[in-house]
Amino acid sequence: MAKEKKIKDRYLKLIEVINKHNLLYHTYDSPVISDSEYDHLYTELKDIENKYPSIISESSPTQRVGSQLLDYFEKRDHEQPMLSLSNAATENDFIDFYNKLNINNNINDIEMFAEPKFDGLAVNINYENGLYHNATTRGDGYVGEDVTQNVKTIKSLPMVIDNTSLPKKFSIRGEVFIDKKDFTEINQELRIKKQKEYSNPRNLAAGSIRQLDPAVANSRRLRLFLHGIAETDSFINFKKHSDLFTHFNNIGFPINKYSRVLSGINECLSYFEEMSKQRETMPYEIDGLVYRVNSFDRYKSLGFTSKSPKWAIAYKFKSLESLSRILRVTFQVGRTGTITPVAELEPVNIGGVKVARATLHNFSEISLKDIHINDYVYVKRAGDVIPDIDRVELSKRKSVKKIIPPKKCPSCDSVLKRIDNQVAYKCTNHKKCIPQIEQSIIHFIARKAMNIKGIGNQMIRELVSKKIISRSSDLFTLTESDFQKLDRVGEKSIKNYLSSIDSSKKVMFSKFIYALGIKEVGESSAKALATEFDSLNKLLRCKYDDLVGISDIGPVVATNIISFFKDTSNISNITNLISSGIELTYKKNNPENLLSVVITGSFENYKRSDLSDILEANGYKISNTISKTTNLLICGNKPGSKLKKAQSYGTNIVYEKELAMLLAEFH
Numbered sequence: 001m002a003k004e005k006k007i008k009d010r011y012l013k014l015i016e017v018i019n020k021h022n023l024l025y026h027t028y029d030s031p032v033i034s035d036s037e038y039d040h041l042y043t044e045l046k047d048i049e050n051k052y053p054s055i056i057s058e059s060s061p062t063q064r065v066g067s068q069l070l071d072y073f074e075k076r077d078h079e080q081p082m083l084s085l086s087n088a089a090t091e092n093d094f095i096d097f098y099n100k101l102n103i104n105n106n107i108n109d110i111e112m113f114a115e116p117k118f119d120g121l122a123v124n125i126n127y128e129n130g131l132y133h134n135a136t137t138r139g140d141g142y143v144g145e146d147v148t149q150n151v152k153t154i155k156s157l158p159m160v161i162d163n164t165s166l167p168k169k170f171s172i173r174g175e176v177f178i179d180k181k182d183f184t185e186i187n188q189e190l191r192i193k194k195q196k197e198y199s200n201p202r203n204l205a206a207g208s209i210r211q212l213d214p215a216v217a218n219s220r221r222l223r224l225f226l227h228g229i230a231e232t233d234s235f236i237n238f239k240k241h242s243d244l245f246t247h248f249n250n251i252g253f254p255i256n257k258y259s260r261v262l263s264g265i266n267e268c269l270s271y272f273e274e275m276s277k278q279r280e281t282m283p284y285e286i287d288g289l290v291y292r293v294n295s296f297d298r299y300k301s302l303g304f305t306s307k308s309p310k311w312a313i314a315y316k317f318k319s320l321e322s323l324s325r326i327l328r329v330t331f332q333v334g335r336t337g338t339i340t341p342v343a344e345l346e347p348v349n350i351g352g353v354k355v356a357r358a359t360l361h362n363f364s365e366i367s368l369k370d371i372h373i374n375d376y377v378y379v380k381r382a383g384d385v386i387p388d389i390d391r392v393e394l395s396k397r398k399s400v401k402k403i404i405p406p407k408k409c410p411s412c413d414s415v416l417k418r419i420d421n422q423v424a425y426k427c428t429n430h431k432k433c434i435p436q437i438e439q440s441i442i443h444f445i446a447r448k449a450m451n452i453k454g455i456g457n458q459m460i461r462e463l464v465s466k467k468i469i470s471r472s473s474d475l476f477t478l479t480e481s482d483f484q485k486l487d488r489v490g491e492k493s494i495k496n497y498l499s500s501i502d503s504s505k506k507v508m509f510s511k512f513i514y515a516l517g518i519k520e521v522g523e524s525s526a527k528a529l530a531t532e533f534d535s536l537n538k539l540l541r542c543k544y545d546d547l548v549g550i551s552d553i554g555p556v557v558a559t560n561i562i563s564f565f566k567d568t569s570n571i572s573n574i575t576n577l578i579s580s581g582i583e584l585t586y587k588k589n590n591p592e593n594l595l596s597v598v599i600t601g602s603f604e605n606y607k608r609s610d611l612s613d614i615l616e617a618n619g620y621k622i623s624n625t626i627s628k629t630t631n632l633l634i635c636g637n638k639p640g641s642k643l644k645k646a647q648s649y650g651t652n653i654v655y656e657k658e659l660a661m662l663l664a665e666f667h
């Protein structure tokens with residue numbers, strides 16, 4: 001008996017622990033144990049179930065994938081209709097809505113609960129007696145489809161809950177979605193299998209929740225956030241949405257961490273502002289924010305329109321996508337000679353910015369998305385990234401023309417070479433092709449490279465087109481009279497240019513390597529090379545085998561490096577650079593001794609990129625995630641979860657006001 005109880009206790013404990021880790025991993029993306037530790041627990045659980053099948057509990061993570069293939073989805077009525085929310089498209093719409101709430105409640109600054117509006121598929125989930133009971137899609141709001149099996153595959157959704165302070169039966173609403181990263185990966189897998197791809201994460205989530213085979217749904221990495229309840233009457237222990245959802249969070253439901261209680265129009269609007277910026281860096285897509293009155297009592301007095309509740313609104317972000325037409329396609333020559341097709345568009349406004357061009361990336365992208373000249377296309381813009389084309393609107397297609405790859409370089413007319421398994425075209429006339437010369441020098445002076453301040457891209461183009469310079473080392477032989485040949489340049493500016501060229505001469509080895517512009521050698525490969533080869537001479541003599549042994553360098557990059565240094569014109573450029581007085585500085589520490597540091601939040605007096613540079617130059621290794629071995633957290637305003645983690649690990653924390661002291665130690 002005692003032994004049986006021991007096994008049972010261990011079994012229940014394992015279920016509890018694994019379910020908790022599933023929530024941390026699948027919802028909050030913050031695993032606290034390694035994959036192998038997790039696998040270990042899971043194996044132990046399965047072993048117990050194999051030995052004692054009678055013990056198997058509904059709440060066990062092994063029970064999530066049903067084996068039963070469905071013929072079709074049963075329909076189910078919603079006990080309470082799943083209404084949609086009314087929308088605010090502009091700030092004025094939102095302000096009107098908020099003012100009306102205040103007037104109707106005879107109050108100033110009514111308290112709201114706000115959170116992101118997830119771009120997925122709405123579901124209603126029922127719990128009975130502390131157990132997951134069933135799940136239904138929204139459908140038309142009154143009747144949906146039974147997706148109980150597939151929703152069960154969402155690993156962060158608890159199958160058993162502590163319902164002490166909750167009603168015996170209740171309905172909770174949530175949004176099923178897929179991370180942007182998983183969307184890309186799953187589409188890639190589908191492409192390899194020659195199956196139909198999905199056009200965006202929402203379609204993929206919807207398509208996956210409606211799979212008749214639960215095993216397919218299980219493979220789709222569906223995620224879920226819960227955000228509402230069907231009715232408030234039965235939740236007698238809770239007066240506010242925020243209290244109830246804090247409780248839901250405490251008992252293990254997946255609840256979004258960005259939610260906020262706000263009061264007053266200013267708080268509401270600045271939260272919108274903040275989340276609009278946050279949006280791009282989030283792992284999943286959100287298309288706006290949902291604001292709801294926080295107090296349940298007020299729900300009743302406010303009531304409903306025929307379509308939606310009057311106590312909530314969806315305030316949508318400005319669309320970052322617009323429909324336009326491709327007028328023609330031009331070809332651009334990149335720094336290393338790669339030809340990029342560019343769509344010239346009928347100008348269109350996207351989220352307040354006028355867009356007339358979008359990159360088409362390469363010819364495999366063009367054929368994959370089936371893009372033609374004259375097609376109507378959805379153009380997407382995100383942050384500072386060049387706009388690109390998301391998809392074609394096939395219903396508007398009339399007479400279209402195929403996009404033909406050029407045979408010759410649009411700039412220097414030399415015959416192009418097909419590379420990278422035939423998807424890309426390249427101009428190999430590197431030394432004479434003007435855009436390649438311009439861009440390699442522009443790359444050389446950039447902040448992350450030699451950091452020559454004050455000289456802009458336009459000036460480089462002018463210097464190249466007037467044949468004053470033709471490679472990077474020529475910058476260091478420039479004289480006053482050279483600059484006088486340029487349009488509209490004053491004496492005082494010339495002095496500044498010359499002094500800024502001069503002061504760039506002392507440079508970290510890794511930045512110098514990056515500045516050389518070797519194909520596919522980015523900042524991190526350059527750093528790895530600088531660490532591996534502690535002098536320029538050693539780097540120049542590197543062998544292929546040495547290179548592929550470096551963790552950041554693959555065979556393709558290694559080949560690029562070898563052929564770069566084989567080219568005598570590159571060697572003569574490097575020789576000229578060094579003889580013009582460039583002085584390389586090498587790191588003080590070995591990688592093993594580097595102190596690891598994480599930077600979080602924003603700073604009033606420092607740029608994060610500058611901070612990283614200073615720290616790296618002084619022997620710190622910058623990392624993005626806090627772990628037990630992190631030596632230091634540099635913490636700015638609005639630090640987020642990293643600060644909490646650092647506190648829990650006992651990591652040393654330096655706040656902005658103490659930063660000056662730390663930086664002073666470096667001199």
Ligand SMILES: [Zn+2]
Pocket residue numbers: 333409410411412413414427428429433434
């Ligand atoms: Zn060319």
